[in-house]
Amino acid sequence: MSAKTAATKNTWVDPDDAPESTDAWFETADLHKGTKPVRRGRPAGSTKASTTLRFDVDILEAFKSTGKGWQTRMNNALRDWLKNHSPSTNP
Numbered sequence: 001m002s003a004k005t006a007a008t009k010n011t012w013v014d015p016d017d018a019p020e021s022t023d024a025w026f027e028t029a030d031l032h033k034g035t036k037p038v039r040r041g042r043p044a045g046s047t048k049a050s051t052t053l054r055f056d057v058d059i060l061e062a063f064k065s066t067g068k069g070w071q072t073r074m075n076n077a078l079r080d081w082l083k084n085h086s087p088s089t090n091p
Contacts, residue, residue: 031038063070 063074
């Protein structure tokens with residue numbers, strides 16, 4: 001059979017139709033050396049540290065149920081708790 005099917009369909013894209021690459025795009029793009037990524041993830045100088053903690057299931061589920069960004073909200077809740085309970089603020 002010589003007819004092309006949807007699975008073998010080739011669509012040609014005119015390179016002149018590509019959007020202009022800006023400095024902002026290059027700042028956020030992944031850098032590759034060949035096929036291997038050499039820059040990805042958090043920016044250098046991040047003040048975050050990776051750790052492993054154990055929480056009660058109901059606490060973790062409550063934060064996760066709030067949707068995307070739950071880890072940031074948990075971090076903010078702990079920061080707020082520290083403001084009110086830090087040894088320097090309690091006699």
